[in-house]
Amino acid sequence: MFSLLCLLLCKQSVSKIVDVPKLAFGKAKLTGRLRVPDGINIDSAFVKITVSHPISGEFVKYKALVDRSGNFSIDADVETAVSYIRFSTSLNPGKPLFVKLKCAANTRLDITYNSDLDIENITVEPSIDQNDMTRYYGLIRKMIEYSPTRKREPLYDKGTEDFLEYARSLLSEILTVVKNDTLISKELKSMLNNDFRLFFYKGAVFDYDKAMMANYSITNGDKEKKFVIKEIDRSYYRFLKELKLNDPQYLYTSTFLEFQKQILLDKTLAVTQIGETDISNWLSKTKIILSDLVGFKDGLYYDILAANAYGRQLTEELRPLSEIQKKNILKYWGNKEIAKILFRKNKEVVVLDKLKSPAVINDASQIAEDRIIESIVSKHKGKVILIDLWATWCGPCLEAMQRFRTTKNEFHDKNVVFVYLTNSSSPRNLWEEKVKGIGNQHYYLNDAQWTYVMTFFDFQAIPSYLLFNKEGILVKKFTAFPENEYVKKMIDEQLDRPNN
Secondary structure, eight states: OOOOOOOOOSSTTSOOOOSOOOEEEEEEEEEEEEEOOTTOOOTTOEEEEEEEETTTTEEEEEEEEOOTTOEEEEEEEEEESEEEEEEEESSSTTSOEEEEEETTSEEEEEEEEOTTSOEEEEEEESOOOHHHHHHHHHHHHHHHTOOOSSOOOOOTTSOHHHHHHHHHHHHHHHTHHHHTOSSSOHHHHHHHHHHHHHHHIIIIISSHHHHHHHHHHHHOSOTTOOOOOOOOOGGGGGGHHHHOTTOGGGGGOSHHHHHHHHHHHOTTTTOOOOTTSOHHHHHHHHHHHHHHHHTOSOSHHHHHHHHHHHHIIIIISOOOOOHHHHHHHHHHHTTSHHHHHHHHHHHHHHHHHTTOOOEEEEOOTTSOGGGHHHHHHHHTTTSEEEEEEOOTTOHHHHHHHHHHHHHHHTTTTSSEEEEEEEETTSOHHHHHHHHHHHOEEEEEEOHHHHHHHHHHTTOOSSSEEEEEOTTSOEEEEEESOOOHHHHHHHHHHHHHSOOO
């Protein structure tokens, strides 16, 4: 769920983060070597990195095989002069590292493993404190799994200020995990605080209705007791001022791009889609909505928010920029980094858009839960059908779709249909936005329908998949997305089979 940063240390012999983060259009190179004891086979071993793109608003993943000597090399698009990435290897995938990349430069990372494939030594240039590199994920995990020292109290029947004060207090308590760590650098503590603060407010506070339903479920002993969630207005989001969002250090955090999406999508804030509106006019209207809540009227933050508004169209809908939008971008940003980044992303989307199938939203509200799959299969009989059970909040689901996108396009003119099922755990407005970029057939199931499907096919997690042949017979079911080649082979096998 997180591809957050790794930070630098406080020793003078190692570089620190003392610079102001800057936007940058370009590439960064990561090279290195995995060293293992004699006798350990590293054939088919690979490395993976995740790079946060705060302007186009996406996490971009790269994977590279290592050669027989353990060497690897990755060229990654970046959007900031310095980027902090998640690095992992197939040798020890449970121990990711945080590595610093520089635009137009090379980072060299050598890792030595012992016979148990635990990391024995790390050499990195530019140098980074190894505690910062290795401890980050453990600290994040501790904060996510943190159990409050005080009993959770009912807040669903109190005012919003009571809830916000409780949230502030709980966050402060959780952040002691970072404060009390004596091994990581001062810089990393600051970055962890920034990132987790955004993560906390995005997940636990931003959606007030969801937060109150969760609080009601946890603290209400009388399950028959009914309550009405208080309606909120713009003033609820006054907590945004506490975050000091105009601080450019947020560019170093990965949660920032997700937080921006939350602001752009929120129905109460009601920030309009940028569309073909002149950027200056759009910003003027947006500042009327946000300035008193975030605590400032000008700054880089607003330019990034405007760029993120275009990023939503490019990355979520996979819809290229119109000619008017291109002119608006050039008029406002000229040849600056934001324009370069958006135009680079647009080139990718133009290619994908040519093969993308339009999204079709199907109404399943009147279908009995035990007839959902039967109804879908009968609608597409004579075609190979791959059904994907997913959710907007499911990181592995979204990653799988992104990985499979190019391979799926290879079936564009073939006798295959792709069907996507989700349920009310995915916010409807966010779901409607994401399906535009996914394309193909979509169903938004109610809880009874979803539970039946998951139970009937004995699925315990998502993403999960059902593959039906052209006769409508289930031939495969599996959880977790395998490699593209494996799924492609399964579909091709069914396409090649003669009809009965």
